Amino acid sequence: MNINLFLSPESLDDFYFQDKNCVVIDSLRATSVICTALANGAKEVIPVATFEYAMKISAGIMSGQNLLGGERNTKKIDGFHVGNSPSEYTPETVSGKSIILFTSNGTKAIVKAKFSKDLVICSYLNLKAIANYLLEKKEDFEIVCSAKGGALNMEDTVCAGRLISKILEKEKDCTLNDGATAACALDREFGGNVHKMFRESDHGKILTENGFQDDLEICAQIDALEVVPVFTSGSIKLLNN
């Protein structure tokens, strides 16, 4: 099994993903939000790469049946129903709804990987469920983290390292690219205390400064949700739903 990790989707071509299996991670916070929303009964999450497109498709879905969610500079966007904190996506708020989600990095990474043969959404919340899904599938896959501007973001790289390590426990014959090898080493070094790793990460510090410190705790709940969110035909739904 070949496992390739990319730290950021920005420089990749959309067509890179064609015929490939892909896992997108934005553990702080978009993919944690998507897992939470679907676990709490949302009908689907529609990830969008631009604010303008969010507004456009929101107008096309009957009001009352959709929610606009997301953030700019970590904060809820004026006029949106919900921001980018998992705690906002309660069963009362999301049950039966189509959620149009626009975030700074995570939803852009998903949209970039839209041509994948199979595209699943991973966070610490559903790590075991995704690992089991990939182990059952037994095919090569790509992992895309949600850093930007050539940076490495610790929270996604370490999360990816944990996912890969879980695969390697069961599937010995894997070939990793440099990024995947590095992610496993970073998981060994920093993944023992995920909440601490989040707090000390660049983005974790920004979230804390902006009052979202509770989100770090929520997003660090390893394997809290048994969900496999799959992107098909423009929206993310639970597997087999």
Added chain:
Amino acid sequence: MNINLFLSPESLDDFYFQDKNCVVIDSLRATSVICTALANGAKEVIPVATFEYAMKISAGIMSGQNLLGGERNTKKIDGFHVGNSPSEYTPETVSGKSIILFTSNGTKAIVKAKFSKDLVICSYLNLKAIANYLLEKKEDFEIVCSAKGGALNMEDTVCAGRLISKILEKEKDCTLNDGATAACALDREFGGNVHKMFRESDHGKILTENGFQDDLEICAQIDALEVVPVFTSGSIKLLNN
């Protein structure tokens, strides 16, 4: 002192570097070549980002006084005088010459960072010299590795980690971004045997397949050269030359 590491220059804006100090690393092989050429008496190295520009400026410099060097897909380009192996840049070949260098990643990274206040070239060959230069300077700096397509390349990240660790030995009060923190951890894990790390890296494997295994050994000679190559006004020269 703030130390920020970026794994790739691709998604960064040229103007990001304005008024910043920058270190570019492409240990396999462009920055190792630049250090070797200057240590062996080259007058200057002119890094270029495109093949066309290499041809254009080559025509503008009197023949006999310049050399065209570089690679495409690891191999010497037809019509160029030298490829991208440090062993080609002997005193006999380079002494007194202006070398126009075009490589797939390294020279592009240098050109991307061209607006830096101070831009120096680092490889394992001159790691100590660059560490001492930065320690004397005592200013914030950025490190740009030469990965592409959202990837992490092990050889530059681990080299950067070694550079940062050397700084941290003397300068305790440093703030690292996620990438710099990760690089130090990867140096601890993989930096003990640089030649082995090179051989097992994605790019090291490609170089070996293409017959350049000797370059891995040469580029792994830690602190073999006491040079500080500085980019000023479009060309790289030794400090104080």
